[in-house]
Amino acid sequence: MNSERFNRGLKKLTAIDGDAGANVIETLKDVSPDLAQYTIEYAFGDIYSRPELDVRSREIASIAALTALGFAIPQLKVHINAGLNVGLSETEIKEIIIQMSVYAGFPVALNAMNAAKEVFNTRKVKP
Amino acid sequence: MNSERFNRGLKKLTAIDGDAGANVIETLKDVSPDLAQYTIEYAFGDIYSRPELDVRSREIASIAALTALGFAIPQLKVHINAGLNVGLSETEIKEIIIQMSVYAGFPVALNAMNAAKEVFNTRKVKP
Amino acid sequence: MNSERFNRGLKKLTAIDGDAGANVIETLKDVSPDLAQYTIEYAFGDIYSRPELDVRSREIASIAALTALGFAIPQLKVHINAGLNVGLSETEIKEIIIQMSVYAGFPVALNAMNAAKEVFNTRKVKP
Amino acid sequence: MNSERFNRGLKKLTAIDGDAGANVIETLKDVSPDLAQYTIEYAFGDIYSRPELDVRSREIASIAALTALGFAIPQLKVHINAGLNVGLSETEIKEIIIQMSVYAGFPVALNAMNAAKEVFNTRKVKP
Amino acid sequence: MNSERFNRGLKKLTAIDGDAGANVIETLKDVSPDLAQYTIEYAFGDIYSRPELDVRSREIASIAALTALGFAIPQLKVHINAGLNVGLSETEIKEIIIQMSVYAGFPVALNAMNAAKEVFNTRKVKP
Amino acid sequence: MNSERFNRGLKKLTAIDGDAGANVIETLKDVSPDLAQYTIEYAFGDIYSRPELDVRSREIASIAALTALGFAIPQLKVHINAGLNVGLSETEIKEIIIQMSVYAGFPVALNAMNAAKEVFNTRKVKP
Numbered sequence: 050m051n052s053e054r055f056n057r058g059l060k061k062l063t064a065i066d067g068d069a070g071a072n073v074i075e076t077l078k079d080v081s082p083d084l085a086q087y088t089i090e091y092a093f094g095d096i097y098s099r100p101e102l103d104v105r106s107r108e109i110a111s112i113a114a115l116t117a118l119g120f121a122i123p124q125l126k127v128h129i130n131a132g133l134n135v136g137l138s139e140t141e142i143k144e145i146i147i148q149m150s151v152y153a154g155f156p157v158a159l160n161a162m163n164a165a166k167e168v169f170n171t172r173k174v175k176p
Numbered sequence: 177m178n179s180e181r182f183n184r185g186l187k188k189l190t191a192i193d194g195d196a197g198a199n200v201i202e203t204l205k206d207v208s209p210d211l212a213q214y215t216i217e218y219a220f221g222d223i224y225s226r227p228e229l230d231v232r233s234r235e236i237a238s239i240a241a242l243t244a245l246g247f248a249i250p251q252l253k254v255h256i257n258a259g260l261n262v263g264l265s266e267t268e269i270k271e272i273i274i275q276m277s278v279y280a281g282f283p284v285a286l287n288a289m290n291a292a293k294e295v296f297n298t299r300k301v302k303p
Numbered sequence: 304m305n306s307e308r309f310n311r312g313l314k315k316l317t318a319i320d321g322d323a324g325a326n327v328i329e330t331l332k333d334v335s336p337d338l339a340q341y342t343i344e345y346a347f348g349d350i351y352s353r354p355e356l357d358v359r360s361r362e363i364a365s366i367a368a369l370t371a372l373g374f375a376i377p378q379l380k381v382h383i384n385a386g387l388n389v390g391l392s393e394t395e396i397k398e399i400i401i402q403m404s405v406y407a408g409f410p411v412a413l414n415a416m417n418a419a420k421e422v423f424n425t426r427k428v429k430p
Numbered sequence: 431m432n433s434e435r436f437n438r439g440l441k442k443l444t445a446i447d448g449d450a451g452a453n454v455i456e457t458l459k460d461v462s463p464d465l466a467q468y469t470i471e472y473a474f475g476d477i478y479s480r481p482e483l484d485v486r487s488r489e490i491a492s493i494a495a496l497t498a499l500g501f502a503i504p505q506l507k508v509h510i511n512a513g514l515n516v517g518l519s520e521t522e523i524k525e526i527i528i529q530m531s532v533y534a535g536f537p538v539a540l541n542a543m544n545a546a547k548e549v550f551n552t553r554k555v556k557p
Numbered sequence: 558m559n560s561e562r563f564n565r566g567l568k569k570l571t572a573i574d575g576d577a578g579a580n581v582i583e584t585l586k587d588v589s590p591d592l593a594q595y596t597i598e599y600a601f602g603d604i605y606s607r608p609e610l611d612v613r614s615r616e617i618a619s620i621a622a623l624t625a626l627g628f629a630i631p632q633l634k635v636h637i638n639a640g641l642n643v644g645l646s647e648t649e650i651k652e653i654i655i656q657m658s659v660y661a662g663f664p665v666a667l668n669a670m671n672a673a674k675e676v677f678n679t680r681k682v683k684p
Numbered sequence: 685m686n687s688e689r690f691n692r693g694l695k696k697l698t699a700i701d702g703d704a705g706a707n708v709i710e711t712l713k714d715v716s717p718d719l720a721q722y723t724i725e726y727a728f729g730d731i732y733s734r735p736e737l738d739v740r741s742r743e744i745a746s747i748a749a750l751t752a753l754g755f756a757i758p759q760l761k762v763h764i765n766a767g768l769n770v771g772l773s774e775t776e777i778k779e780i781i782i783q784m785s786v787y788a789g790f791p792v793a794l795n796a797m798n799a800a801k802e803v804f805n806t807r808k809v810k811p
Contacts, residue, residue, distance in 0.1 A: 077667075080674040081651050088663050091726050092278045102271040109233050110240035110272050114279045117241035119374035120627035121279070121664035143335050144228040145237050151219045152241045152248070153535040155342050156375035159331075166334040204540075207547040208524050215536050218345050246755040247500035248537035270716050280662040282723050283756040286712075293715040346532045356525040360490050364526050367491035368498035368533045373628035375533070397589050398482040399491050405473045406495045406502070407789040409596050410629035413585075420588040458794075461801040462778050469790050472599050501754035502791035600786045609779040614744050618780050621745035622752035622787045629787070652736040653745050659727045660749045660756070 055086060058094025065097070065104060066131040108132040112145050116161040117153040125161060129168045139169055182213060185221025192224070192231060193258045235259040239272050243288040244280040252288055256295045266296055309340060312348025319351070319358060320385040362386040366399050370415040371407040379415060383422045393423055436467060439475025446478070446485060447512040489513040493526050497542040498534040506542060510549045520550055563594060566602025573605070573612060574639040616640040620653050624669040625661040633669060637676045647677055690721060693729025700732070700739060701766040743767040747780050751796040752788040760796060764803045774804055 062070035070089065077085040097107060108131055115125040132142050142165060150158040189197035197216065204212040224234060235258050242252040259269050269292060277285040316324035324343065331339040351361060362385050369379040386396050396419060404412040443451035451470065458466040478488060489512050496506040513523050523546060531539040570578035578597065585593040605615060616639050623633040640650050650673060658666040697705035705724065712720040732742060743766050750760040767777050777800060785793040 073667075077670060080677065081655065081670050084651075084655050084658070084666060084670055087655065087658065087726075087730065088667070091722075091730075092663060095722065095726075096275055096278055099271065099274075101267050102275070106233070106236050106268070106272075107275060109236045110275055111279060113237035113240040114244035114276060115664065117244055118280065118627065118664070119372065121668075123668065124279070124664040140228050141233070143338075144226065145233075147226075147335065147338050147341065148223055148229070148234060148237055149241060149535075150338070150341065151223055151536055152238060152251070153245065154531070154533045155346060156369065156372070156378040156533060158338060159327075159342065160375075160377065162331060162335050162338055169334065200540075204543060207550065208528065208543050211524075211528050211531070211539060211543055214345075214349065214528065214531065215540070218341075218349075219536060222341065222345075242537065245500065245537070246753065248541075250541065251537040270719075274716065274719050274722065276662075277719070277722065278663055281658070281660045282727060283660060283750065283753070283759040285719060286708075286723065287756075287758065289712060289716050289719055296715065350529055350532055353525065353528075355521050356529070360487070360522070360526075361529060363487050363490045364494035364529055365533060367494040368530060371495035371498055372534065373626065378533070394482050395487070397592075398480065399487075401480075401589065401592050401595065402477055402483070402488060402491055403495060403789075404592070404595065405477055405790055406492060406505070407499065408785070408787045409600060410623065410626070410632040410787060412592060413581075413596065414629075414631065416585060416589050416592055423588065454794075458797060461804065462782065462797050465778075465782050465785070465793060465797055468599075468603065468782065468785065469794065472595075472603075473790060476595065476599075496791065499754065499791070502795075504795065505791040604783050604786055607779065607782075609775050610783070614741070614776070614780075615783060617741050617744045618748035618783055619787060621748040622784060625749035625752055626788065632787070648736050649741070652734065653741075655734075656731055656737070656742060656745055657749060659731055660746060660759070661753065 052090065052094075054090040054094035056094075057098055058089040058092070061097050062089060062093040065093075065108075065134055066127060067134065069127055069130070104135045105137060108135055108137060109141075109145060112137075112142060113149060116146050116149040116157055119153065119157040119160070122160065122164050125164050126168050129165050130172070133168075133172065139165075179217065179221075181217040181221035183221075184225055185216040185219070188220040188224050189216060192220075192235075192261055193254065194261065196254055196257070231262045232264060235262055235264060236268075236272060239264075239269060240276060243273050243276040243284055246280065246284040246287070249287065249291050252291050253295050256292050257299070260295075260299065266292075306344065306348075308344040308348035310348075311352055312343040312346070315351050316343060316347040319347075319362075319388055320381065321388065323381055323384070358389045359391060362389055362391060363395075363399060366391075366396060367403060370400050370403040370411055373407065373411040373414070376414065376418050380418050380422050383419050384426070387422075387426065393419075433471065433475075435471040435475035437475075438479055439470040439473070442478050443470060443474040446474075446489075446515060447508065448515065450508055450511070485516045486518060489516055489518060490522075490526060493518075493523060494530060497527050497530040497538055500534065500538040500541070503541065503545050507545050507549050510546050511553070514549075514553065520546075560598065560602075562598040562602035564602075565606055566597040566600070569605050570597060570601040573601075573616075573642055574635060575642065577635055577638070612643045613645060616643055616645060617649075617653060620645075620650060621657060624654050624657040624665055627661065627665040627668070630668065630672050634672050634676050637673050638680070641676075641680065647673075687725065687729075689725040689729035691729075692733055693724040693727070696732050697724060697728040700728075700743075700769055701762065702769065704762055704765070739770045740772060743770055743772060744776075744780060747772075747777060748784060751781050751784040751792055754788065754792040754795070757795065757799050760799050761803050764800050765807070768803075768807065774800075 059070050074085045111128040112132055115121045146158055146161045186197050201212045238255040239259055242248045256269055273285055273288045313324050328339045365382040366386055369375045383396055400412055400415045440451050455466045492509040493513055496502045527539055527542045567578050582593045619636045620640055623629045637650055654666055654669045694705050709720045746763040747767055750756045781793055781796045
């Protein structure tokens with residue numbers, strides 16, 4: 050678990066999302082450290098580290114897709130946090146979610162908006 | 177079919193995607209002009225006309241979601257075209273599609289990339 | 304938020320589902336009153352207000368679709384309530400859910416049936 | 431392949447959809463007669479033969495679900511035909527499809543409407 | 558509820574998954590004993606009772622599909638238990654889940670792995 | 685494109701599926717050689733190369749998931765071919781597809797069975 054791709058990925062994930070990298074590793078450490086490793090190596094070491102798209106655009110894409118899929122609420126919350134960290138405003142994130150009503154219907158948009166509300170509130174409570 | 181929302185939507189759709197507005201209306205005119213109307217009124221007259229998110233970001237979100245859903249290839253092609261029209265490069269569009277392998281798997285990314293290839297080639301042929 | 308479409312939608316939603324209209328607005332008021340507005344305007348002001356299909360048939364369609372999608376349990380519960388309000392029997396609602404095992408498999412049918420059980424029980428408790 | 435459930439199912443399927451029963455058996459006879467048998471036994475011998483819901487309501491549910499799923503166009507066409515056979519009007523079928531834009535987004539509704547157009551046109555050509 | 562198919566199904570389900578058969582019947586008995594019956598008759602009395610595929614391979618297929626679908630966590634847990642009962646190791650089950658990241662993305666794999674962790678822990682606690 | 689992971693992946697893919705590796709690279713070479721590279725590196729260089737699960741079990745899992753997803757027919761065909769190459773019989777592959785009717789409904793099973801029929805027929809024609 051100390052390949053170049055893993056180290057680059059963990060650094061990228063930490064830069065985007067603070068503790069999230071450590072959390073993924075921590076949660077999976079007893080059951081599947083390998084899946085944690087692949088997530089960090091491929092998603093962040095390979096893809097997010099490519100210069101072809103800026104990280105703000107990447108987070109727009111991730112929030113849109115995770116909203117549209119409908120069943121990926123835990124990952125959506127991670128990326129709403131990440132989106133705020135890389136400079137998306139709450140208004141822009143809500144707007145992406147509203148737009149998804151067009152492509153995947155109102156239920157996914159409503160459920161995603163409730164997830165966004167939770168993330169926004171949690172961040173307000175934290176110092 | 178001449179409400180303010182419809183007119184604003186058709187203007188927006190035409191600005192983003194050239195003939196696509198006329199095409200949606202044309203294809204559906206014998207079977208369901210009402211569905212064409214709602215698509216244009218809600219998607220473009222309401223949502224895409226909101227100032228909360230720039231149109232480049234909106235097309236990133238749409239391309240990401242339509243790739244991730246996996247079954248919306250015709251609409252994905254429309255939005256790959258739209259993305260190019262509003263300033264996304266081919267490289268950026270391909271990058272959004274590659275990123276979707278992380279969130280929805282390689283099959284949707286591969287099928288979307290083939291759709292992108294078709295759109296890119298069609299545009300090269302046209303003067 | 305007082306357009307003709309919104310007012311017609313809220314009236315329709317209230318007629319079908321009692322407090323649900325107020326609830327949607329209430330839940331979203333701090334995070335996205337705009338999404339509440341679009342839901343009510345488009346889903347109920349536009350679509351459910353059209354005379355082309357009776358409201359009983361509309362609720363059959365909604366319960367079927369929300370069951371088949373698999374990830375829209377909160378919205379399914381709203382429409383199971385709505386279905387009962389517009390005259391579907393518990394037996395008919397359960398039958399729609401059973402039928403979905405054919406088109407989307409047993410897991411979605413089992414999860415939807417548990418949601419129906421909750422809704423039925425809640426209504427029995429209320430005076 | 432001559433159980434009571436199979437015979438009841440084939441009779442029900444033929445009553446609803448004319449040649450469709452024979453077609454399912456014919457298409458699968460070289461590759462999987464067993465899957466044809468299960469489809470007819472379970473979907474039509476068991477479920478559609480239950481008296482708890484009238485066949486018009488069943489076809490509303492099936493058209494709604496198959497539209498919302500997005501990837502089941504061949505089966506959607508079968509059930510648009512079936513819906514017309516059991517008394518749904520073209521207008522009602524189009525209305526179910528339009529309504530699905532609310533629950534599963536515009537792409538599934540647009541693709542389903544094109545499928546409906548094909549079915550309607552094919553029936554007009556046939557004597 | 559005492560057809561030959563039901564009895565064969567219940568026996569098969571009990572053989573694979575211990576109490577799960579009784580649990581399905583128990584949970585649904587107040588709301589839809591018919592859906593419990595169909596689940597047991599069709600899934601286990603018909604399909605799982607066929608000799609064309611060994612039960613170990615069947616559980617690999619079920620765990621893979623339920624992971625990939627993303628919204629079927631309760632059923633996934635049942636089949637992780639069933640997989641362990643028919644001889645799959647924890648390592649093999651985790652490997653199937655990891656593999657699903659390729660076909661349906663990392664979010665479904667991560668959510669499925671957390672479900673697996675719960676099942677593994679529950680079994681460790683039980684005598 | 686000549687990393688150790690890529691080379692191991694291409695070798696594994698070629699071992700399982702003959703020309704498929706070359707085909708993926710060929711089809712994508714004008715539009716996105718990077719996506720071809722990631723597919724081969726991650727899916728085959730990383731995952732399929734792990735010893736934790738035999739390749740026969742891996743193909744069962746892939747065929748099940750690609751059937752259940754419903755929209756991944758091109759990839760399903762690749763893996764039906766791969767399944768036959770690694771020792772699954774036509775009967776076993778058809779059985780996996782039939783089983784998916786339980787978890788994801790009859791439409792996905794019927795569409796997958798038609799895909800299997802095509803693959804089986806193509807292989808019979810080839811010497």
